[in-house]
Amino acid sequence: MIQDSHTDFSLGEVRVSMTPQERFDEYLQSKGKRTTSQRRVLVDHVFSRHEHFDADELIDQLNRKARGADRVSRATVYRALDELVEAGLLRKMSLGSRSVYEHDYGYPQHDHLHCTECDELIEFRSDELLALREAVARGYGFRVTGHRLTISGVCRACAEKRHRKISPLDLI
Amino acid sequence: MIQDSHTDFSLGEVRVSMTPQERFDEYLQSKGKRTTSQRRVLVDHVFSRHEHFDADELIDQLNRKARGADRVSRATVYRALDELVEAGLLRKMSLGSRSVYEHDYGYPQHDHLHCTECDELIEFRSDELLALREAVARGYGFRVTGHRLTISGVCRACAEKRHRKISPLDLI
DNA sequence: TTCGTTGCAAAAGTTTTGCAACTTT
DNA sequence: AAAGTTGCAAAACTTTTGCAACGAA
Numbered sequence: 001m002i003q004d005s006h007t008d009f010s011l012g013e014v015r016v017s018m019t020p021q022e023r024f025d026e027y028l029q030s031k032g033k034r035t036t037s038q039r040r041v042l043v044d045h046v047f048s049r050h051e052h053f054d055a056d057e058l059i060d061q062l063n064r065k066a067r068g069a070d071r072v073s074r075a076t077v078y079r080a081l082d083e084l085v086e087a088g089l090l091r092k093m094s095l096g097s098r099s100v101y102e103h104d105y106g107y108p109q110h111d112h113l114h115c116t117e118c119d120e121l122i123e124f125r126s127d128e129l130l131a132l133r134e135a136v137a138r139g140y141g142f143r144v145t146g147h148r149l150t151i152s153g154v155c156r157a158c159a160e161k162r163h164r165k166i167s168p169l170d171l172i
Numbered sequence: 173m174i175q176d177s178h179t180d181f182s183l184g185e186v187r188v189s190m191t192p193q194e195r196f197d198e199y200l201q202s203k204g205k206r207t208t209s210q211r212r213v214l215v216d217h218v219f220s221r222h223e224h225f226d227a228d229e230l231i232d233q234l235n236r237k238a239r240g241a242d243r244v245s246r247a248t249v250y251r252a253l254d255e256l257v258e259a260g261l262l263r264k265m266s267l268g269s270r271s272v273y274e275h276d277y278g279y280p281q282h283d284h285l286h287c288t289e290c291d292e293l294i295e296f297r298s299d300e301l302l303a304l305r306e307a308v309a310r311g312y313g314f315r316v317t318g319h320r321l322t323i324s325g326v327c328r329a330c331a332e333k334r335h336r337k338i339s340p341l342d343l344i
Numbered sequence: 345t346t347c348g349t350t351g352c353a354a355a356a357g358t359t360t361t362g363c364a365a366c367t368t369t
Numbered sequence: 370a371a372a373g374t375t376g377c378a379a380a381a382c383t384t385t386t387g388c389a390a391c392g393a394a
Contacts, residue, residue, distance in 0.1 A: 032372090032373080033373070034367080034368050034369070034372090034373055034374070035368080036367070036368075036373090036374060036375080037367095038374080038375070039374095054358095055359080056358085072375090073375065073376045073377075074359090074376085074377090075359090075360080075361085075375075075376065075377080075378095076374080076375060076376075078358095078359060078360070079360090079374085079375090094266040097357070097358070097383090097384085098357090098358065098359095099359090113308070113309065113312060113314050122312055124308050124312070126304060126308060128300075128304055129301075129304060132298060132300055132301060132304070133323050136296050136298060136323065137285065137323060137325065140285060140294055140327070140328065141327075141328035141331070142285050142287075142294070142323070142326070142327055142328065143325045143326045143331055144324070145288070145324055145325040146323075146324050146325070147321065147322065147323040147324065148320075148321070148322050148324070149319065149321040149322075150319065151305050151308065151309060151316055151319040152316070152317055152318050152319065153309065153314050153315045153316040153317045153318070154315045154317070155313075155314055156312065156313035156314065159313070159315055204348080205348070206347090206348055206349070206392085206393050206394075207393080208348090208349065208350080208392075208393075209392095210349080210350070211349095226383095227383080228383080243351095244350090245351045246351085246384090247350075247351065247352080247353095247384095247385080247386085248350060248351075250383095250384060251349085251350090251385090269358090269359085269382070269383070270382090270383065270384095271383085271384090345394100346393100346394085347392105347393090347394090348391105348393080348394095349390105349391080349393090350389105350390085350391070350392090351389100351390090351391100352387105352388095352389100353386100354385105354386085354387085354388105355384105355385080355386070355387090356385070356386085357382100357383090357384085357385095358381100358382085358383085358384105359380105359382080360379105360380080360381065361378100361379085361380070361381085362377105362378095362379085363376105363378100363379105364375105364376100364377100365374105365375085365376090366373105366374080366375070366376100367372100367373085367374070368371105368372090369370105369371090369372085369373095
């Protein structure tokens, strides 16, 4: 996970010159905040996989992993997630009642297909969309800082599951 | 607000042949539900203006309007909002901690520019986006049912406000 | 009369916060 | 030592729900 900082570091596709840990430390320093074992454990865990997660899942995973000395409390997780978002390491989105987080640092800009049956999030990239958002914004004198597109529907797997359950005759 | 049902009814741009009230009644009937004074008051109020609103705002407005006999309780407002969404009259989105609602029935498909300073929502339409979403989905064998795009940034008014406060010299 | 509806208050679910004890710098 | 951080429990918020009284069909 942690590498010599002179080497480029790859998470997904974008190459960056610091590990998430290093980048977070930098953020903390710049804010007069401190590097603690809780923050280290949390960042390490969050960037060891590239899945979407919510606060509750993260809390569970951390508790299962480290029941001992460096447990991270619920409150601390929420506080750290806010910091990671502010530091630009994570992106937050609301997908249901809970907020969902995903990697931002070292990960390319993308949007999502959201399957409303199984809740899976499929990522996709579209440069056209970036052009479109600029074109729209220009028309309103709007200064864009970002966007979020979620296309909802049914993923291939769930569509197939349905077909197996519903006989073709039922569809007439 | 209420018109002869043989006349077309216009809310925004799309012409429909029933008032929201009529359409809601139809939905209620089809579900074996009943037309009550609370539901009438609520639908009437919601479709008397074309703004985005959340449950709390709506409850306040209704209480201010009708303090007397046909008050609508908090619980009933939440229950009715769910029904209006299911009936296709309203669309629900989560923009912060609260859910925000907007007209769906009789109103054209659109997306939003969201100003992060003043929270204003500016609506826009883009046919290109509809094409884009189909193209993307096709690539994943995904069956689209809808989408939501929110472009965030700073609206013209807020950008100007900033300029007035910050002298050009500060920007160097 | 039957059965859906309402209002209330309590409950639920997620996130935030006050505070005393504890760590990092 | 000074100042930020943690964990806990309580609080804050939004939304949902059980239930008895009420109202529509």
